[in-house]
Amino acid sequence: MPSRRELANAIRALSMDAVQKANSGHPGAPMGMADIAEVLWNDFFRHNPLNPKWDNRDRFVMSNGHGSMLVYSVLHLTGYDLPMEELKNFRQLHSQTPGHPEYGYAPGVETTTGPLGQGLANAVGMALAEKVLAARYNQPGYGIVDHFTYVFLGDGCLMEGISHEACSLAGTLGLGKLVCFYDDNGISIDGEVEGWFTDDTPARFEAYGWHVVRDVDGHDPAAVKAAIEQAQAETGKPSMICCKTVIGFGSPNKKGTAGIHGAALGDEEVAAARKALDWPHEPFEIPSDIRHGWDARSDGQVVEDAWRSLFERYREDYPALAAEYQRRMNAELPGDWEAICGELITKMDQAGEKMATRKASGKCLDELGHALPELIGGSADLSGSNNTQFKEAKTITAADPDGNYVFYGVREFAMSAMVSGLTLHGGFVPYAGTFLTFSDYARNAVRMSALMKVGSIYVYTHDSIGLGEDGPTHQSVEHLASLRLIPNMTLWRPCDTVETAVAWQDAVERRDGPTCMALSRQGLPYQPRSGETIGQIRRGGYVLSDSDGEPELILMGTGSEVALCVEAAEQLRQDGVKVRVVSMPSVCLFQRQERDYRRAVLPETVRARVAVEAGVTEGWHRWVGEDGVVVGLDQFGESAPADDVFRHFGFTVERVVEAARESLKNLNN
Secondary structure, X not given: OOOHXXXXXXHHXXXXXXXXXXXXXXXXXXXXXXXXXXXXXHHHOOOOOOXXXXXXXXXXXEOOHHHHHHHHHHHHHHOOXXXXXXXXXXOOOOOOOOOOOOOOOOOOOOOOOOOOOHHHHHHHHHHHHHHHHHHHHOEOXXXXXXXXXXXXXXXXXXXXXXXXXXXXXXXXXOOOOEEEEEEEOOXXXXXXXXXXXXXXXXXXXXXXXXXXXXXXXXXXXXXHHHHHHHHHHOOOOOEEEEEEOOOOOOOOOOOOOHHHOOOOOOHHHHHHHHHHOOOOOXXXXXXXXXXXXXXXXXHXXXXXXXXXXXXXXXXXXXXXXXXXXXXXXXXXXXXOHHHHHHHHHHHHHHHOOOXXXXXXXXXXHXXXXXXXXXXXXXXXXXXXXXXXXXXXXXXXXXXXXXXXXXXXXXXXXXXXXXXXXXXXXXXXXXEEXXXXXXXXXXXXXXXHHHHHOOOOEEEEEOOOHHHHHHOOXXXXXXXXXXXXXXXXXXXXXXXXXXXXXXXXXXXXXXXOOOEEEEEOOOOEOOOOOOHHHHHHHHHOOEEEEOOOOOOOEEEEEOOOHHHHHHHHHHXXXXXXXXXXXXXXXXXXXXXXXXXHHHHHHOOOOOOOEEEEOOOXXXXXXXXXXXXXXXXXXXXXXXXXXXXXXXXXXOOOHHHHHHHHHHHHHHOOO
């Protein structure tokens, strides 16, 4: 039987070989953390490589994602469907082994990491998911939800501000199944971190309310094992295991230096490391006894089979809970979901109320929260303003986690990354709210959710200069255009209660990427429309009203500006102009429609066009063409009552009519 060090050296060898072959990558972290990984995966980690999506598996997150070869090595060695050829193709086009772990590429990779600290925040979301699901579904003798979330992280993750946001909340929520390993090697890209990172990290995490295991020798398997046992025994607090390691352990000339952090060792140093590690094998060669020592397929199947046997007994005793749990974990919506949404949309349409879309969103959540036990919401200290706390919302606390609402505090970045963690874990439809302008704080987490194509929902209220007196620091100007630029993102800016309800249906059903909702602070008038027209809202853009015959002018808008287009159209029609009004609540969805539909809504023959949106004009010229006019705002706002601000910047019926006449005039020039 190979020794622990020999098993760990398999990670080191594969990591340095793959980085050397690619002539690109980060061998230092995998070589330094290999001993920790060996103990964790061989002694504690509950998983089944033959079924990477088994519900009750432990989750592993490599927050210091540049150390991706550690993940790929362990997945390959333990028996996941990740062939050696993929390790040889590390960082190459179309491989399953990109430079940083990417969700959806290799089986067993739970989340995309790379931007430091975000994997840690994702993991906090995953651990929260486990705790909430366990509180709802576990019954005496039936721990059907019972798994850990393990995180590897480095100095860089802890320097990032998101680590403070996420970890302080993790302590408050008492996430006892979250176990983190701090790779305390004292080195980052620029060199020895003592020049810029002198925090007392153990004291910091103790202040957060974490269980901290200090001064663990990360190269001593017995010490690592004892630390993990301590962490697992502490069920009321998340655990931070502080491991002293040597970056690039095994490299005789580069270990402990920044030179091994992010570059291939070179042929000579690889050869020297092989000798120092007593690893005489050829590149990418794993001896059969070491491969057998790592193989977790048989044991993993036994563990999963035992859980499935437990679940079958659970199903017999608690059939309703079992059915609901399985539906949620399979990401299936209730059988009456279509009817629920149809009733909600009809109710909004029949009421015909003038209402801020943030309030309309709250009303939607009141209905959906009752119908969807998987709905889990929250806000970054703006619950009342965002209208995110629905009627049946129950606050999740450390003492009582059987709830569906999180008070995130002022933590926009961590909140957004945690929402992705909740989504990735499974069993939830998560959403979280803040003001649209503060999406800047969360930008990279929102981008990462789009990169992973996960269905996170971001509720952004106070969507424009219409929030008024709080002024330009809070008034969104560039945010709509900016968020629309993110691939796989769907942004909604509804104009009334009906469009808001449709937006929520689409967001809950969406499985190919995240949704942002831009919602108004001020009341917006209801827009009457036919049943057929309501059915077209989900196409992102549709004809809201039309004149008889072929239109000669198109007015298009989103959100609060649709009402301006409707009023301007009435004035223009009185002057004999045939006007079509197009509402575009989701430009993202509209541009994904087939060409014939887009042309039917915006006929190429109608060149006189005006787009109206209280934000930057960027992006709208695509839809209005060279003869069209965009009524927008290419500057920051002002502090004043909303109506005054709108008038000051020309968001008036008079300005829209003027722009329409300007566009019609352009056709004759």
